[in-house]
Amino acid sequence: MKNNIFDRLQFRLDVDKVLKLHQDDVTKIFKHGYDERSMDKVWTFPAALMFCLSIITMVGYGNMVPKTREGKILTMVYALFGIPLYVLYFKNMGQILAGSFKWIYRRIYECSTEKDDSRRKIIVPSTACLWVIFAYILTGAIMFSEWEQWDFLDSTYFCVTSLGKVGFGDLVPGADVNASNHGNQTKLIINFIYILLGLGIVAMCFNLMREEIKVKLKEMNEDFNQCLEDTKAKFVNCCKRNKEEFEEEY
Amino acid sequence: MDRRKSFRRQSRRYRRPWLKKCKEFIRTFIAFMFSNVGIIGLVVGYTIAGSFIFQFLERGKLIEVHVNAIGNRTLFARKLWNLTMDLNVNVKLREKEYRALMDRELIEFQKIFVNLTRKGFDGSDDIKGEKSWSFAGAFLFSLTVITTIGYGNIWPRTPNGKIVSIVYAIIGMPLFLLYLSNIGDVMARSFKWIYANLCLCRWCPGVAKRRAERRIRRDQQMNEYDSENSSSSTSSAVVKLEINAMGPRASVVSEDLTAYSDESYDVQNVTVPVTVCLMIMVGYICGGAILFCQWEYDSGWTFLDASYFCFISLSTIGFGDFVPGDKIYGQGKIEEILELKFVFCSMYLMLGMALIAMCFNLMQEEVIHKIRSTIRTVKYIFRCR
Known part of the structure; x- marks a missing residue:
């Protein structure tokens, strides 16, 4: 705005820039607590x-x-x-x-x-x-x-x-x-x-x-242990049977 | 021949426990890896997954407020143009009048922008949220969700993002609690070990012996008081109880002497004083404050601000008025440094919260111990009367 000849586009760009600066200032101040x-x-x-x-x-x-x-x-x-x-x-x-x-x-x-x-x-x-x-x-x-x-x-x-x-x-x-x-x-x-x-x-x-989860965990642990024992027993039985069969063959 | 055999047996005898030891060591190591390192990995992995999800959901979505802001600005520029033209055509442009007019308009502009900022406009022209939802930003966001800090410097704006963040929080918070309790326990145990070995000087025998003697003397006094107490409460069977109390006590004392003067009294029985825990916490906050003070120097953080930030973050309050790497005005900062800051901040938070959990773990024990001993002394005093 040095001279009084207005260029519409130029003016708008300039003002936009200035407004952006102003807006930055406002947001900055707002972030620092202006309300x-x-x-x-x-x-x-x-x-x-x-x-x-x-x-x-x-x-x-x-x-x-x-x-x-x-x-x-x-x-x-x-x-x-x-x-x-x-x-x-x-x-x-x-x-x-x-x-x-x-x-x-x-x-x-x-x-x-x-x-x-x-x-x-x-x-x-x-x-x-x-x-x-x-x-x-x-x-x-x-x-x-x-x-x-x-x-x-x-x-x-x-x-x-x-x-x-x-x-x-x-x-x-x-x-x-x-x-x-x-x-x-x-x-x-x-x-x-x-x-x-x-x-x-x-x-x-x-x-x-928490109470319920504790109980559930205990039950799960018991179940798991039982399962393990069962499989173990089964496995042992299986092995025994195989061994017997093996011995019978020879 | 005979000798050789015996030698072999001996060697076998030696090897067996060694193997067993090795096996045990490996087993405990694997358990440690799965339970503790595994949970750290789980938390970090969950956070990374969350950051990808949120990035996918939020990045590139139009942020209404930002679009609104830019539209408002261009509208305003046009308005100013019109006003100026009006003034220029109708009357000759006078400075005073023009200024008053502009001032009025600018105040209106300012009002609009304050309202927009309250709705979440952060001052940048970043319409699509590319910057705020960078990977590191999303990572910090997910971390603040599961740690329940919740700074609120960025938040999901789309409905999908909101739903996902609700679900994410519901799953993530128990996970993080698990992490805290697990890691806090491990850290407390290791800290106790370090404390017992370094600070209490357990390795120099003289100190240990003297300390053990003092301890035994105190225990004896307590025992005496206890036995007296029990005997007085049931006056009918005084003699019997006295004998009963005397018998085990003697044996216990002798056992204790050997146990204490041996080096092998349990490390986990050592209680770390509260002051040490407090010192650690204060030291961690001060260290973080100094670091953040240096890092955020150009954002104008004073030492007080930085320590305030550390405290508010570590206590999971998380106001969000100070956030490291918070690009309010979105200018003049290099991306990489920002990413680094986010990553550093999240590491600081994770470690700090585990540390605080550790301190609470240690302090709890100490406080319970103290309360018990005060109750004892109070009883003792009342008994004296």
Whole structure:
């Protein structure tokens, strides 16, 4: 634009270049945390609650992160104390939920079957655990797809990655800036409860399935040993017979 | 003749255990290969397979946001052109007015781009995702899925990719847990061995003997306390119990003395103190921080940032605000270095998580030991009163 003679093509190319530079700047600034929202709006109480949960459960969405030095250091210290606490929660919750689930399962089992010698130990089959997890994820998926207008696959993906503690952070409920602020906060809190409960259920299933797998492994080992012995006996018998035949021939 | 025979017998006697030893060694070696090296191979193979699958699914697919961004930019250029032309034709071009207008338009532009970035636009003109789904990038992605770190710097955008990543995670996470428990156990055992032999100086006999004596004395005290405790609890059969407790104790002590003063007390009974474990963890994080600090110097990582990254990664939180080799602006970096960085980062992660599993393994034992001993001392104190 040195002289006032405009060349349409040249102008467009130049402007495109300038805009590209500007865009790079914007993305750079965005990556460093510019959000068009003031920090007061980002760090509301429910959001901060969600952030803390994402630290101690090791999900780590990463949609909001500490920007200051003190924040980073504090995050590390918080995680250092929070993670063992969470692990404790995971273990305890797993045991309690597993116990209650087993009790319910036993009750149902006793009701549905005839009362014969049911004094033997009842082990919850792992398919039941899988069904429970499946149902939980399905409810979550339907709930989030209703609220957030995600499609069903997206919300299922969100639930699985959250409960698996992967937490990509590409989809986070209540992170949309355009939505109203008040609704977001209730959503965040319900999300909080959903995830905390879900992790407990995962722990329960983990607990129950481990038991079953132990039993199964033991059974498999016994079967394998029996099989080995059988084949050995057969082999020996075969050899003996062959030997006898051999001796008979001569 | 007779002598020769005996010699032969002796030699046979010697050879037999040697052969047996050899066989045993080979057997344990094969078992080790299959159980531990096998599982490392399995994890690495699974990750490589995953990276190929994701590359196949995601690479070359149009990324909607990027197309959107480029379209927006050209649209904007045209808009600016129109505005300028308008101004130029209608009024004489005045700088102040023009600037105000441009500023307004640019703010709008900026808004659009912030929204696009939030939806996952990363600033490059890479429409088809060729760069972000390079092999190394896909490898790091698969690794972050199965280790449950989940940085989220790249993620599957196609429906197929999402479904596959769900299935991939469900299979991969137990596999990785298996890897962690297995490798953590092996590393803990070998570390204990090293610790026992190097740091506790088990090879110099004087130290070992003194330590053994001290230990036996402590055990004796504990035994005394135990026997007293048991005798007091059942006051009717005091004498009988006393005798019972006395009998085995004497024999145990004498056995212990020989066992301890011999070199052969079990290495696996040694407990590594918690501080050593913590030191290892801190050292590993600091080492990684220094390395990443050097590598990512031009991206402006400070030491704090790098150690923050290491901590967040190794604790599997994985915010993803710092990722090594993250090409935000997609310019001025050589591909090979990037690949190398990804590979190095994934190696650091795999080794680090195994190391942390090892430390937890060691610390658990130590903490249980400590708790037990404190319970004992508390009981002892209450008994004194």
